[in-house]
Amino acid sequence: MRMKMKLWQKNAELDAEIEKFTVGDDYLLDKKLVKYDCIASIAHAKMLAKIGILSKEEDEDCHTAIENFLVKKCGDAGKKIHAARSRNDQVLAALRLYEKEEIAVIIVLLNEFKSKIKEAIKNYGNTEMPGYSHMQKAMPTTVSIWLGSFIASIEDDLNLLEFTLSLIDQSPLGSAAGFGVPVIEVDKEMAASLAGFRKAMENPLYAQMSRGKFEALIAGALIQIMLSLNKLATDLVLFSMKEFGYVSLPDEFCTGSSIMPQKKNPDVLELVRAKYHIVLGEEFKIKSIISNLMSGYNRDIQLTKEPMMNCIETAKSCIKIMALLMENLKINETKCKEAMIPEIYATEELNKLVKQGVPFREAYKQVGEKYG
Numbered sequence: 001m002r003m004k005m006k007l008w009q010k011n012a013e014l015d016a017e018i019e020k021f022t023v024g025d026d027y028l029l030d031k032k033l034v035k036y037d038c039i040a041s042i043a044h045a046k047m048l049a050k051i052g053i054l055s056k057e058e059d060e061d062c063h064t065a066i067e068n069f070l071v072k073k074c075g076d077a078g079k080k081i082h083a084a085r086s087r088n089d090q091v092l093a094a095l096r097l098y099e100k101e102e103i104a105v106i107i108v109l110l111n112e113f114k115s116k117i118k119e120a121i122k123n124y125g126n127t128e129m130p131g132y133s134h135m136q137k138a139m140p141t142t143v144s145i146w147l148g149s150f151i152a153s154i155e156d157d158l159n160l161l162e163f164t165l166s167l168i169d170q171s172p173l174g175s176a177a178g179f180g181v182p183v184i185e186v187d188k189e190m191a192a193s194l195a196g197f198r199k200a201m202e203n204p205l206y207a208q209m210s211r212g213k214f215e216a217l218i219a220g221a222l223i224q225i226m227l228s229l230n231k232l233a234t235d236l237v238l239f240s241m242k243e244f245g246y247v248s249l250p251d252e253f254c255t256g257s258s259i260m261p262q263k264k265n266p267d268v269l270e271l272v273r274a275k276y277h278i279v280l281g282e283e284f285k286i287k288s289i290i291s292n293l294m295s296g297y298n299r300d301i302q303l304t305k306e307p308m309m310n311c312i313e314t315a316k317s318c319i320k321i322m323a324l325l326m327e328n329l330k331i332n333e334t335k336c337k338e339a340m341i342p343e344i345y346a347t348e349e350l351n352k353l354v355k356q357g358v359p360f361r362e363a364y365k366q367v368g369e370k371y372g
Contacts, residue, residue: 029305036097037090043194044085044173047187086177088297092211093173093195095305099218100196102312103165107158109319110225114154116326121147124331129246130339137344143331146235153228157221164221168214171197175207178296208297212290215308219283222315223276229318230276233269236329240266245335250328268325272318279314282307343371 048054125144130137171192174181188200201207239246253268285307289300346367353363 026302026305029309032309033091033094033098036101037094039097040090040093040173040195043191044090046194047173047191050187050190051185053184085173085181086175088177088208089172089175092175092207093171095211096168096170096172096197096214097195099168099214099308099312100165102316103161103168103218106222106225106312106315106319107161107165109316109323110154110158110161113319113323113326114151116323117147117151117154120326120329120331121151124333127331127333127336128340129336130341130344137339137341139347140340140344143336150228150232153231154225157225157228160221160224164217166198167217169198170207170210171195171200172207172210173200175201175204178205178208180204205295209295211297212286212301212304215304216283216286216290218308219279219286219311222311223279223283225315226276226279226318229322230273232322233273236325237266237269237273244339245332246339248330248332250325253325253328268321272322275314275318279311282311282314346371 045054121144125142125147127143128140129143129146131139131141131145171188173191173195174186174188192198192200201210236247236249238244240249249264249266249269251264253266254264255267256263256265286304289303293300349370350360350363350367353366354360358366
């Protein structure tokens with residue numbers, strides 16, 4: 001079966017099987033990019049008007065859509081919108097605008113999540129609880145220190161994410177297929193500014209090479225967030241077991257068993273814990289796809305779009321659900337107090353002896369024999 005010609009097609013019509021193989025689900029993923037393609041196209045059109053490719057009248061007609069619609073709407077003026085650009089920098093600009101906006105959303109979500117943890121600390125922070133190492137009771141700690149460790153982790157995650165946002169905030173417009181635009185003197189800085197980028201990318205080949213590299217950077221930042229959520233989810237699953245009972249999970253975050261009527265399963269937390277590995281896998285996909293490629297654009301890069309979008313959507317959903325859980329989490333102060341067995345103060349006893357002048361090794365032995 002033959003299909004109609006594409007804008008980029010040469011002579012022969014495109015075979016349906018070939019189109020299915022090369023396009024895949026890309027056209028579905030691109031629905032998320034339409035808004036950003038329009039933003040970049042508007043900026044590009046204004047730049048073309050400045051350098052005389054579009055007249056002022058044609059430019060005014062080019063603000064509401066992208067090329068196919070513009071050709072139908074504006075005739076020859078619509079046909080001019082692709083001057084001085086390639087599908088490469090067009091798609092890359094839309095992707096980068098999408099990524100910038102999504103990272104900004106994730107930053108907001110992380111800050112909201114932090115505030116929920118702070119509220120839990122405000123309510124329960126002074127409660128003493130066992131601290132663990134090697135999954136054994138080690139020394140006394142508090143809910144404030146336990147939950148505060150995740151605030152500190154998220155603050156580092158935010159720093160990494162904000163750095164990532166700053167780094168990817170570079171416009172590829174004007175790089176065309178990776179070798180610049182011959183003859184036409186484009187104003188890359190103008191296009192970058194109008195599209196909302198911090199700066200224009202100077203080297204046109206690197207602009208194309210950055211696709212995939214920047215997506216891997218984004219995935220790497222998101223995996224750190226997912227690692228923080230994974231560890232918190234693991235703690236909450238453990239501490240909500242009846243053998244511990246330090247925390248009580250909201251019923252709506254748990255499910256029952258189809259056969260065991262007493263069960264209250266922490267399904268939501270288990271899924272959050274597992275989704276770290278999903279994002280890790282998507283990060284690996286991106287990094288694997290972009291390696292061993294010659295400089296410049298290669299079609300392989302198209303396949304980084306889906307895993308990058310999956311990373312973003314997974315991270316957003318997990319942050320939201322964990323923030324909601326923290327808002328409804330309850331700490332069982334009685335259970336925490338009951339768990340503070342005498343042995344947990346062994347290091348404190350040791351240090352008291354040292355302060356009294358007992359040599360450390362002798363004090364260590366005395367306390368060890370007491371609890372051994």
